[in-house]
Amino acid sequence: MVxxxxxxxxxxxxxxxxxxxFVAPMDAQQSEAYRIMFIHVPASILSMFIYLIMAGYAALxxxxxxxxxxxxxxxLAPTGALFAFLSLWTGALWGKxxxxxxxxxxxxxxxxxxxxxxxxxxxALHASIDDPRRADRAAALLAIVGSVNVPIIYFxxxxxxxxxxxxxxxxxxxxxxxxxxxxxxxxxLACWLYAIAVTLxxxxxxILERERxxxxxxxxxxxx
Amino acid sequence: xxxxxxxxxxxxxxxxxxxxxxxxVIRRDMVLAMxxxxxxxxxxxxxxxxxxxxxxxxxxxLDMLRKMAPGVVWVAALLASMLSLGRLFSxxxxxxxxxxxxxxxxxxxxxxxxxxxxxxxxxxxxxxLMAPVLGLQFxxxxxxxxxxxxxxxxxxxxxxxxxxxxxxxxxxxxxxxVLVSLLVLPLCIPVLIFGAGAVEAxxxxxxxxxxxxxxxxxxxxxxxxxxxxxxxALRISME
Numbered sequence: 279m280v281x282x283x284x285x286x287x288x289x290x291x292x293x294x295x296x297x298x299x300f301v302a303p304m305d306a307q308q309s310e311a312y313r314i315m316f317i318h319v320p321a322s323i324l325s326m327f328i329y330l331i332m333a334g335y336a337a338l339x340x341x342x343x344x345x346x347x348x349x350x351x352x353x354l355a356p357t358g359a360l361f362a363f364l365s366l367w368t369g370a371l372w373g374k375x376x377x378x379x380x381x382x383x384x385x386x387x388x389x390x391x392x393x394x395x396x397x398x399x400x401x402a403l404h405a406s407i408d409d410p411r412r413a414d415r416a417a418a419l420l421a422i423v424g425s426v427n428v429p430i431i432y433f434x435x436x437x438x439x440x441x442x443x444x445x446x447x448x449x450x451x452x453x454x455x456x457x458x459x460x461x462x463x464x465x466x467l468a469c470w471l472y473a474i475a476v477t478l479x480x481x482x483x484x485i486l487e488r489e490r491x492x493x494x495x496x497x498x499x500x501x502x
Numbered sequence: 503x504x505x506x507x508x509x510x511x512x513x514x515x516x517x518x519x520x521x522x523x524x525x526x527v528i529r530r531d532m533v534l535a536m537x538x539x540x541x542x543x544x545x546x547x548x549x550x551x552x553x554x555x556x557x558x559x560x561x562x563x564l565d566m567l568r569k570m571a572p573g574v575v576w577v578a579a580l581l582a583s584m585l586s587l588g589r590l591f592s593x594x595x596x597x598x599x600x601x602x603x604x605x606x607x608x609x610x611x612x613x614x615x616x617x618x619x620x621x622x623x624x625x626x627x628x629x630x631l632m633a634p635v636l637g638l639q640f641x642x643x644x645x646x647x648x649x650x651x652x653x654x655x656x657x658x659x660x661x662x663x664x665x666x667x668x669x670x671x672x673x674x675x676x677x678x679x680v681l682v683s684l685l686v687l688p689l690c691i692p693v694l695i696f697g698a699g700a701v702e703a704x705x706x707x708x709x710x711x712x713x714x715x716x717x718x719x720x721x722x723x724x725x726x727x728x729x730x731x732x733x734x735a736l737r738i739s740m741e
Binding site: 347388392395396398399402403406407412415419420423424427 | 630667670671675676677678681684685687688689691732734735738741
């Protein structure tokens with residue numbers, strides 16, 4: 279399945295980037311600089327979603343003691359950290375021309391930064407325990423405790439009403455131009471598929487690494 | 503192992519109520535801490551030194567110091583509580599007491615809560631008592647000092663409780679001291695924001711009740727959940 283997701287993701291990225299650079303019209307207030315949101319918004323959405331999925335898999339692994347869900351959790355962590363970093367980075371690039379500052383201590387920015395720290399903590403804790411099963415369980419507990427932060431990021435704009443703008447796309451309709459919407463959704467879908475492809479590839483190598491002494495791995499044609 | 507822990511482990515279940523157990527654990531840990539006073543003082547001296555370094559670093563203008571004071575005191579308290587976290591479980595882990603506690607018929611969460619409270623009395627409470635003196639160095643008003651004390655009184659137990667989760671997760675790991683800060687500091691940020699925000703609200707003339715209520719709510723939440731999570735983390739670490 280990995281090549282399917284990877285190819286679809288690449289195609290959608292190409293289409294999404296074409297729409298975002300050439301089709302979508304210029305924004306009335308923000309002129310050309312708004313175009314960075316085509317990667318900023320999907321990255322932010324994914325960084326939060328991946329954390330929840332990771333915490334969900336970690337909880338499954340902790341409760342039912344299934345090995346694959348713990349492996350999925352640890353495979354998701356680096357991708358999530360990447361998206362959290364991308365979201366902060368593109369946000370900074372956008373903030374410089376718009377707000378006049380690379381960084382402001384706004385509620386949403388701060389909690390996204392905390393999210394990045396949580397990802398890094400998860401990876402660091404997992405890496406520092408030698409026994410993989412114990413590492414899975416300890417990191418799972420951390421992921422579950424940290425998932426408190428995700429709703430805080432999501433609602434921070436409503437609760438604290440700070441500099442970061444609210445979401446434009448709502449279930450009840452949107453004020454956005456159609457081409458902008460198409461570009462955004464295409465990019466979001468492309469990012470999703472990329473995340474799935476990379477995670478599946480990573481979990482495959484984690485399985486092979488942990489089961490390297492199992493009979494079925496030794497019988498694989500690639501191993502011979 | 504102290505005599506009290508022996509009586510704890512021998513498990514006279516009938517004679518031991520929940521609060522009896524709690525006070526037994528607290529008394530035991532207090533006795534142990536009092537026998538090693540240097541450890542307690544180290545945390546306090548670290549706290550005082552970090553706070554006193556700031557005026558040297560940024561210059562002695564009182565206007566600026568007054569504005570910085572709540573943040574500086576809170577960050578120093580946060581760092582000082584990180585410093586003492588390693589001692590929370592490590593001694594008991596090394597001499598096997600922790601394993602015995604897990605085998606005890608009583609609930610591990612209650613034992614953990616007792617240990618956390620004792621740890622707070624040893625490492626958190628001295629910071630709260632010392633904070634007003636440091637506040638005077640920063641020329642804070644009397645009202646701001648009271649709010650600072652109230653905030654620290656509500657906030658430092660939360661720091662100890664969240665820290666206990668991290669300490670339990672990293673028990674017996676190499677490089678545990680650095681790792682525990684990496685895990686715990688992000689989770690402590692809300693406490694820092696509300697605690698320092700309460701003192702700043704005094705200087706801007708807003709009501710401090712909202713910030714202190716939020717801190718109180720966090721304290722109640724932490725007191726309910728963290729002992730249980732810590733107990734689970736200890737079970738994972740001790741396998």
